[in-house]
Amino acid sequence: MARGNQNGNRNGGNQGSSSTRGFAGMDPQKQQEIASKGGKAAHESGNAHEFTSEEAREAGRKGGAASRGGGNQGGNR
DSSP, X not given: XXXXXXXXXXXXXXXXXXXXXXXXXXXXXXXXXXXXHHHHHHHHHTOOOOOOHHHHHHHXXXXXXXXXXXXXXXXXX
């Protein structure tokens, strides 16, 4: 069976190098600018969620329990 790329590499011959395409390949400052615009737009449209202190406390408790493997978060594994 003939292949267009003999070594089976599908990312254009950039074997061994990481991709520089898309958001992840952008300059970190550019990523921050884009993310900031998204956050501002969400707040302006009313779609952004702002945690109350109680919600933040509960989320932190759950996250801490999950990272330590504590609690009964995921059932039997």
